[in-house]
Amino acid sequence: MPPLPSSPAPRHVLVTGSSRGIGQAIAAAFVAAGERVTVHGRSEASASRAMAELGAAGAIAADVTDAASLHAAIASAIETNGPVDVLVNNAGGVETAPLSRLDVDALRRMMALNVEPVLTAIRAVVPGMKAKGGGRIVTVASTAGLKGYAYVGAYTAAKHAVVGLTRAFALELAAAEITVNAVCPGYTDTALMADSLDRLEEKTGRSRDDLLKDFTRVNPLGRLIRPEEVADCVRWLAGTEAGAITGQAIAVAGGEI
Known part of the structure; x- marks a missing residue:
């Protein structure tokens, strides 16, 4: 009787911003799939806590706006x-x-936080991917990378830039069997969203349910996206079956886009 084929070795998966929210859900999905996951947090404490909670293989800490620190x-x-x-x-x-209060410094902060780390991280990992014969790169953008939103002009510009980088790098890296895609969630049910609702409730005096309707009315499903739904899309794009999917920006937004 021929021997059974061996299971593929666990892959090294690095998820930036994975100490909470969507990033933590993504890291958890890869850990559950048996992958060797490195989590990342802004501080040593947050990164170590996420590693312990998820059972990840490693943890790194860096301010992503500091390119040298992130690369190291x-x-x-x-x-x-x-x-x-x-x-x-x-x-x-x-x-x-x-617009009346949106200045160039705000635009630069959004680019430094949302765009520059994507370039830094990709440049750091691509040589190793090429040496191994391929890899997967997925960036969590936003529906703000696919449409406009009022009052978040700098953020919207940054997420459009992220989608642009995704499409450009997908073309550059295709010959190396490295796929590059973006996932664009709509408003998602995270602690960050809960904090935003708390602040708005205190500031405006409106009820939480009423405020939540403002965020969910753009979603035909009429609800917030679950972090696990975003994570499942990311995990699929990282799989072998998605080897021909590259240069895409996939909305996980209940039909908003």
């Missing part, structure tokens, strides 16, 4: 767990302001 942290993850097979760029953030 990724290099240490590679030294510990080997070349990165799957990179998930999830770290990012949003600032709100109307």
